[in-house]
Amino acid sequence: MASLLSNYSSKIRPIKNQGGSLQMSIDLFLSSIKEVSTTEQKMITAGYLKVIWTDELLLWNSTLTGMLWMKFRQRDVWVPDIVIKNGLTAFSMMGGDFYYLYVYYNGSVYWYPYMVFETSCDLDVTYFPFDTQTCSVIIISWSYSRWEVNFTIDAGEKMGYSVTIFLAYAVFLSIVSDELPMNSDSTSILSIYLMTESSMSAMSLLISSVQLRLNHRKPVQVVVTTVLFSYAASN
CATH class of the missing domain: 1.10.287 (Helix Hairpins)
Structure with a gap:
């Protein structure tokens, strides 16, 4: 692990062609819907994200090392600055220094940040109590454009x-x-x-x-x- 991180910078996108776009996939897994408030126009849910991308700077020979994957602290490797755009709580990046990421020998990175999402939701009560509401959790990368980091939502x-x-x-x-x-x-x-x-x-x-x-x-x-x-x- 030390040799992999010797010349590694967590501030640089982990692709060799810095002019290209880093492809990522995101899954949102909801564990519960805690509250939908009509008066406060908000929704509170709990769940975690499954974020996958390829780090071209973290590669090793699994045959020689006998290791298919390793765990890295979030603070030691590059992670996307994912935030909730329509959040109502403190504006902060998801995850934390205590999180671990699973990195495989071919550069595949798996990140599972958990969070309680408190998001705004414009509720239409015209047909209350027989109404149907649609609330969104908008996930974006704050610092990177879509030409630098491209998300695929499953x-x-x-x-x-x-x-x-x-x-x-x-x-x-x-x-x-x-x-x-x-x-x-x-x-x-x-x-x-x-x-x-x-x-x-x-x-x-x-x-x-x-x-x-x-x-x-x-x-x-x-x-x-x-x-x-x-x-x-x-x-």
């Missing part, structure tokens, strides 16, 4: 969250149906609302699965066979 957590929401509405609909009379000339507005939300959740689940399939599909190799025909004419 939808893996969105898929799991969509399944959870769909099952929740299905359970609520089942509970409401058990409390309603079997024969009635009218239909409960709450039942209609839950059926509508269940359908929208199923549609969101379908769209998320299609997005994941398109994002992770392997490139198709097209083999083109050229057949040459030779024709000889004799007089």
